[in-house]
Amino acid sequence: MSEVNASNPIQYTIKNEPFYQPVGDEVELYESAYATKMPVMLKGPTGCGKSRFVEYMAWKLGKPLITVACNEDMTASDLVGRFLIDINGTRWQDGPLTVAARIGAICYLDEVVEARQDTTIVIHPLTDHRRVLPLDKKGELVEAHPDFQLVISYNPGYQSMMKDLKQSTKQRFGGFKFDYPKAEIEAEIIAKEAGIELSIAEKLVQIAQRSRNLKGHGLDEGISTRLLVYAGQLIAKGVPAKQACRVALVTPLTDDVDIWDTLMTAVDTFFE
Structure with a gap:
């Protein structure tokens, strides 16, 4: 039986500075949270800059960043790892959370409430004084690298009884x-x-x-900063403003004809 680990931090390093415009004291507060190895929770609406903030902070701190886009089909094995069978026999492959814990990366679980609650339970031992990750299938206890930090994000606007974090999970994080x-x-x-x-x-x-x-009042979410950037990029490429807004701002947001007309009326107000 052989073992494979993606253990090279360089491949997860952000080489170029991501553009991020601070809006308060979040940069300084995050630096302090990282210094204490506090797990961090980012709460906010879709496309408001949470992921960009994590990228910027990883670059600023000079730390590797491993990002996981959570979904309802994600299992604990997808996070921690699994045994695989290939032509050479059975081998273990670390999941992204295990890789991050081993190499001292920032592990960012994006939209963590999309994952099943039985999956998110695996992060608990990493988010308290133990800072360990049990690999039950492998019979190994991974002690987190001193530089490891766990960051999660979610959109409170989409909370429901079926999609929310357990209190036992929430109270392991500092919140931004x-x-x-x-x-x-x-x-x-x-x-x-x-x-x-x-x-x-x-x-x-x-x-x-x-x-x-x-x-x-007809929309679950308003137009995000991300969509505004998309519209601006189309305009920068010579697409007329109205068409750019229709493609990037209005059509992705709603299938309701009345809401669509309302949004296009707003576009008409500012772009004749």
């Missing part, structure tokens, strides 16, 4: 609350990310704000 930036900051982000004039970015933000006012 994210939201869409103030209008002027969000416009600066869009202009920078998309390469468009600030005046155009400001109009896109105003459209987004109108959509966010519809949350709970």
Whole structure:
């Protein structure tokens, strides 16, 4: 029986600085949380910058980053690892959480509530004073590298009785609350990310704000910062603003004809 581990930290290192615009003291607070090896929970709406923030902090701290996009089909083995059979026999392959614990990476579980609760239980021993990961199938107890940190994110707007974190999980993390930036900051982000004039970015933000006012009144979520960047990038490539907004902001958000018309009316207000 052979063993395979993806144990090279360099392959998980972010080489170029990701653009991130701080909106408060979150950078300094995260640095302090990392210094104490506190597990961190990021809460906020879709596309507001949670993942970009983690990427930026990993780059700033010079630490490897392993990201896992959680889903309802994800099993504990998908996180910690499993035995595989190939032409040479049976071999063990570490999962992303195990790799991160071994090499001292930041492990980011994105939208963790999408995973089954019996799957998320495996993170518990890593998020208290023990900082260990039992590999029951392998009979090994992995002691987390001193640089290892666990970060999770989720969108409170999608919470339900069936999709929420157990209190026993929540109370293992320090919490950072994210939201869409103030209008002027969000416009600066869009202009920078998309390469468009600030005046155009400001109009896109105003459209987004109108959509966010519809949350709970026909929309589950308003237009995210991420979608605004997409629209700005299309405009930067020469796509007329109305068409760019239709493709990037309105059509992805709703299938309801009345809401679609309402959003397109907002687009018409700012882009004639």
